[in-house]
Amino acid sequence: MTTSLRSTLDFLLYDWLQAESLNARERFADHSRETFDAVLDTCERIAREKYAPFNRTVDTQEPQFDGERVILPQCTHDARQAFADSGMLSAAQDYALGGMQLPYVVESAANSFFGCASISIGSNLLTTGNANAILVHGTPLQQQVFAANEFNGRWAGTMCLSEPQAGSSLSDITTRAEADGADFEVDPLGPRYRLRGNKMWISSGDHELTENIVHLVLAKIPGPDGKLVPGVKGISLFIVPKKLVDTDGQLTGERNDVALAGLNHKLGWRGTTNTLLNFGEGRYPVRGGAGAIGYLVGRPGEGLKCMFHMMNEARIAIGMAATTLGLAGYYASLDYARTRLQGRPVQGSTSAAGSAGKDASQPQVPLIRHADIKRMLLAQKSYCEGALALNLYCARLVDEGRTGEPQAAQDARLLLEVLTPIAKSWPSEFCLEANSLAIQIHGGYGYTRDFPVEQYWRDNRLNMIHEGTHGIQAADLLGRKVVMQGGAGLQLLARTIGATIAQARKHPELAAWADQLAQALQDVGEATQAAWATGNPTEALANAVPYMQAFGHTVLAWVWLDVACSVLARDATLSIAASAGRMGAARYFYHYELPHIGAWLQVVRQRDLTCAALDEDAF
Incomplete structure (x- = not known):
């Protein structure tokens, strides 16, 4: 592997x-x-x-x-x-x-x-993302005490957003944070609050792997009338450590009132704890007051803005997690296909009955010699190596956004905004499909725990759900990312793809793919305009997921074309086996995958309301 x-x-x-x-x-x-x-x-x-x-x-x-x-x-x-x-x-x-x-x-x-x-x-991604969010939005002392001890490995971090009754609808959270009577000067770690509420689906929410756990918790500060502000504007962000600490980052010996209510038993990712946490229920009374102690991060009411720094980082990391699980299944099924002997090749002529003949006297051949097995292996390779390239490209945009020249950095950040929903969602869907194909190649054995591919599928199934479900990513892409700033991000992506198309047209071997991608890019642009032609969000977003699928396929086709340009620049004769494999995967994607976007974009263009308008009683 x-x-x-x-x-x-x-x-x-x-x-x-x-x-x-x-x-x-x-x-x-x-x-x-x-x-x-x-x-x-x-x-x-x-x-x-x-x-x-x-x-x-x-x-x-x-x-x-x-x-x-x-x-x-x-x-x-x-x-x-x-x-x-x-x-x-x-x-x-x-x-x-x-x-x-x-x-x-x-x-x-x-x-x-x-x-x-x-x-x-x-799955250490949440600790790094938690610490990075504190670096951006926390005070210098919060950075020194909490972020630094996460980076050095002493402590772990989580993100606590969802609640049992709210799920992905953060505007409906009910966790409360009330001032503890101490301002910043009184408590150097920040304005201190008491939190009460419940958080669900918290990965790594409790364990003994580190000496402390730093929870980043979304909660609402009540208004003067004691009521919670509806919507997301009242949401604030708080650091809530499992164990209380002093300003030197040492444990005080006090347990904060954060209690594990139970473990969720998952289909996959079973090695990582997934928890229901109760904040301020009174199991661990602390400092004579009621509620878990939390320290405000950033300004009141800007919690979601602060948390999005961590959420966006986590979304790209989830895309990479889905990709690596897909790759693990691909490598396992490739090895199996090379070593498992089954069947015989089709002979060059048909039998009297009209079907392709096979000579039973000949020895069986490895699975990989059958055309359909090659199809499934190529699909996996094109999905997973394409997704890996996309995720690394997004990581390269992060570096450009942080260290590039001003205009290049600005463009990189804008391009990353547009690509983030794709970097998370496309691998989550299609690398999961790769895992399904890995099981198929194993046949009945793939459905047993004697082989690892069934576990890879179970582990990967979660990635379409957490850190923003597929539907949420699609609504974000079509409802916000491609129309923000007057469509500036989509236009930048189109110019970037256009540069690759121009480069590819210099290679006769790639000219047809370049034309195919140019048409796909035009189709996506026209579908985007058609979706919003009436300005009605209900109509525009009714087919957001098909739009995201077509958009993602176009992006992956661009990635593969850009990779193909690099392959030819490095090895024009394709004498290197790995390069031949990359070109084969690119060819597969253009011949078998990119044509799918027509059906997806058709319902987007028509603002088809088959799903949105069907009365619930009809089900």
């Missing part, structure tokens, strides 16, 4: 994205390809030794709650410690924070080894 992944990462990082060129920038001046390779080597080794051997263990030995503590298998503790010791929690952070100042694209590539080896163990 790791050899195939490493060669793909090397091509995408160095040949396609030109990651080495980042070292010309002041922030990355201490680095070279040698340091990047050393990071990849370290992560590949840890994933191979501490993660991969225990992927089945954490699936079968689910977290247990004994009434006081969450019990996880020892391998989870060992893997988490190895990850923290590697410095990857702060890989992209400043030297002053103990970080390595790595480009984010290199950090993302290195972390892909852990996702491929065991996503259940390797």
Whole structure:
């Protein structure tokens, strides 16, 4: 597995994205390809030794709650410690924070080894995202006490948004935060509040892997009349540690009133605790008051704005998680197809009965020699390696947005805004389909726990739901991202894709694909205008998911065309097997996948209300 992944990462990082060129920038001046390779080597080794051997263990030995503590298998503790010791929690952070100042694209590539080896163990993304949100919106002391201790591995972090009665509808949350009678001068860690409420579906919400857990909690501050403000405008963000700390980042010995109400038993990702948390229920009374102690982050009423920093980062990371699970299934089914002997090749002529003949006297051949098996392998390769390229491209945009020249940085941030729903949702859907194809290649064996592909599918099924469901991502894309700033983001993406089309037309081998992509881009643009032609959001968004599917396929076709340009620039004769495989995957995507967008865009153009208008009684 790791050899195939490493060669793909090397091509995408160095040949396609030109990651080495980042070292010309002041922030990355201490680095070279040698340091990047050393990071990849370290992560590949840890994933191979501490993660991969225990992927089945954490699936079968689910977290247990004994009434006081969450019990996880020892391998989870060992893997988490190895990850923290590697410095990857702060890989992209400043030297002053103990970080390595790595480009984010290199950090993302290195972390892909852990996702491929065991996503259940390797879900450290929330800790990094939590700390990054505090770095952006917290006070200097909050950054020093909370973010720094998450980056160094002492503490873990979560994001607490959803509630049992609200789900994804954050405007309906009811967790309350009332001032504790202390202002900033009285409590240096920030304006102190008492929180009461319940949070559901909290990943890593309780465990013993670290000495403390830092919860970032969305809650509403009541108005003067004691009532909660309807909608999202009243939502604020709070740091609520599991155990209280002092201004030096040391535990005070007091347990905050954050109680584990129970563990959710999931289809997949079973190695990661998923929890229902009660804040301020009185199980752990603290400092003589009622409610869990929380410290305001940012300004009152701007909690969702602050949390979106973490949510957007998490969405890209979920896209990468879906991608690596898809790749894990692809590698497993490729190995199986190469070694499993079954059937015989179709002969060159048909039998008297009119069907293709097979010579039963000949030995059986490996599965991979059958055309339909190759079809399923190519589909997986095109989905997963395409998604990996997209996610790394988005990570490269993060680096450009942080360190590029002003105009380039601004464009990178805008382009990332448009691509984020695709980077999260497209891999979540189509790398899941890749996992389904991996099971199909295994046949009946794939449906058993004797082979890993069924677990990869179960683990991946979650990714279409968490960090914003498929429908939410689609509404965000069509309802906001492509129309914001007068469509500036969509226009920038079109120009970016257009540059690739122009480059591809210089290669005779790619000219037909370039024309096909140009037509797809035009179709998406026309469908976008048609969806909003009446200005009625109900009509425009009625088919947001088909729109997102077509948009995502167009983006992936662009990625594959850009990759193909790099392949030809590197190896015009296609003498290298890996390059031939990449071109085969690109060809598959253009011949088998991109044509699908016509049906998706048709209902968008027509503002078809078949689904939206059907009366609920008709079901």
